[in-house]
Amino acid sequence: MLFTKAYAQSDAPSINSVTSPLEMAFLFFVLAVVWYFLLIRPQRQQFKKRSEMLHNLRRGDSIVTAAGIIGKITKVIDDSEVEVEISEGVRVHVLRSYISEVLSKPEPVMIK
Secondary structure (H helix, E strand, C coil): CCCCCCCCCCCCCCCCCCCCHHHHHHHHHHHHHHHHHHHHHHHHHHHHHHHHHHHCCCCCCEEEECCCCEEEEEEEEECCEEEEEEECCEEEEEEHHHEEEEEECCCCCCCC
């Protein structure tokens, strides 16, 4: 015979796992605090850093666009657009929001 008999066992005494509404509210509050410090706060800091980087773009900055094009800013047209030289004599207009990073900033010139 391939099958053996399974005998039923009596139930062990169960422990009540009823939690009070106050405990549930406390756990929800703890979860919300952890969520804020692990996800929301770092994302806000990253957004603030990126918007500051885009605001501080100026002529001479070497940049990388979201498409991976590397170039140098030749002219800041307005608050949302810059002119980028991607090759000698080749200039394109790029929206600031499509600039992913600034590679290098030009050194400030000392006036004597």
